[in-house]
Amino acid sequence: MNLQDLKYFHELVTQKSFTRTAERFNVSQPTITAAIKRLEAQFGSHLLIRDQSHKKIIITKAGMQLEQHAQAVIKEMAVAETELKQNAEEDILFGLPPIIGDHFFPPFAGKLLKEDILNHLNVLEFGSNELLKMLLAGKINLALLGLVNIHRSTDVKLNVLAKYPFKVIVSKDHPWAKKKGVYFNELAGHNFINLTEDFVQNRALRYLQEQNKVTLKTIYRSPDVAIIKSLVAQNLGISVLTSLAIDNTRDLVALPLLDDNTPNFNVVIATRNNYLLSKKEEQLWNILALS
Numbered sequence: 001m002n003l004q005d006l007k008y009f010h011e012l013v014t015q016k017s018f019t020r021t022a023e024r025f026n027v028s029q030p031t032i033t034a035a036i037k038r039l040e041a042q043f044g045s046h047l048l049i050r051d052q053s054h055k056k057i058i059i060t061k062a063g064m065q066l067e068q069h070a071q072a073v074i075k076e077m078a079v080a081e082t083e084l085k086q087n088a089e090e091d092i093l094f095g096l097p098p099i100i101g102d103h104f105f106p107p108f109a110g111k112l113l114k115e116d117i118l119n120h121l122n123v124l125e126f127g128s129n130e131l132l133k134m135l136l137a138g139k140i141n142l143a144l145l146g147l148v149n150i151h152r153s154t155d156v157k158l159n160v161l162a163k164y165p166f167k168v169i170v171s172k173d174h175p176w177a178k179k180k181g182v183y184f185n186e187l188a189g190h191n192f193i194n195l196t197e198d199f200v201q202n203r204a205l206r207y208l209q210e211q212n213k214v215t216l217k218t219i220y221r222s223p224d225v226a227i228i229k230s231l232v233a234q235n236l237g238i239s240v241l242t243s244l245a246i247d248n249t250r251d252l253v254a255l256p257l258l259d260d261n262t263p264n265f266n267v268v269i270a271t272r273n274n275y276l277l278s279k280k281e282e283q284l285w286n287i288l289a290l291s
C-alpha cells in the first residue's frame with residue numbers, strides 16, 4: 001500500500017472535492033482518481049460514490065472505516081519521520097513546565113551535568129497541557145509534566161515522581177493568617193487571584209468548585225507564579241497553588257485544604273509508549289525516576 005495514496009484519500013474525505021484535493025498536493029485530478037482506484041482494488045470495496053447530478057462526493061461506510069485507519073497511519077508515520085530526524089542529533093528534546101522547571105528540576109542539575117546529559121538538553125518550556133500534545137505529536141520525546149488526574153494511556157508511558165497538595169495562600173495580614181486550615185467553600189466571595197487557564201491546577205479548581213457548588217470570585221489571572229504571590233502578599237486577594245511553588249516567605253501564609261479527596265499536583269516523567277529511548281534519554285529517565 002502506498003502511503004501517498006492514503007494521504008490523497010484522507011484529504012479527499014476532508015475536502016469532498018477532487019479539484020481541491022489535487023490543488024492541495026499540486027497534482028492533476030487523474031492522479032487522485034488513480035490513487036482511489038488503487039485503494040479500492042486493494043481493499044475490494046467501493047470507498048466513495050461520485051454523485052454527478054449534484055456534483056457531490058459521498059463517502060461509503062467502507063470509505064469512512066478506511067478513513068479512521070488512514071488518520072492513525074498518517075499520524076504515526078509523521079511521528080516516526082520526526083523521531084528519525086531527531087535520532088540523527090544528540091540533543092534530547094525535553095519538555096519542562098515553568099513551575100516544575102523552577103521548583104522541582106534544579107536539584108537534579110548537578111547529577112545531570114556530571115553524567116554529561118545537562119548540556120544535551122534542548123528544553124522547551126510550556127504548560128503541561130501543551131507539552132503533552134507536543135509529546136504525542138513527536139515534537140518532544142521526554143517531558144516532566146504536572147498532572148491533577150493520572151490516566152493510564154496506551155499512548156503515553158509515565159512514572160509518578162512526586163505528589164504535592166494544593167494549598168490556599170493568604171497575606172500575613174489576612175484574617176485567615178492564624179488559621180490551621182480552610183475548607184474550599186470558605187473561599188467563595190473572597191477576591192481570588194489565579195493562574196491563567198492553561199495551567200493544570202485549574203482542573204483541580206473546577207473539580208473543587210463543582211464538588212462544593214461554589215464559584216470563585218476571580219479578579220485577576222497571570223501566567224507568572226511570582227506575580228500571583230506578590231499580589232497575595234499585598235493582601236489584594238487569596239489564591240491556591242501547589243505546595244511545590246510555595247517558598248518559605250514571611251509575607252505569605254500557606255493553609256492546607258481540609259476537604260476530603262482534594263486533588264494533588266502530581267509530577268510525572270512521560271514519553272510515548274512506542275518510542276525507543278536513546279542511551280542518554282534512558283539515563284535522564286532513570287536519574288529523574290529513581291532519585
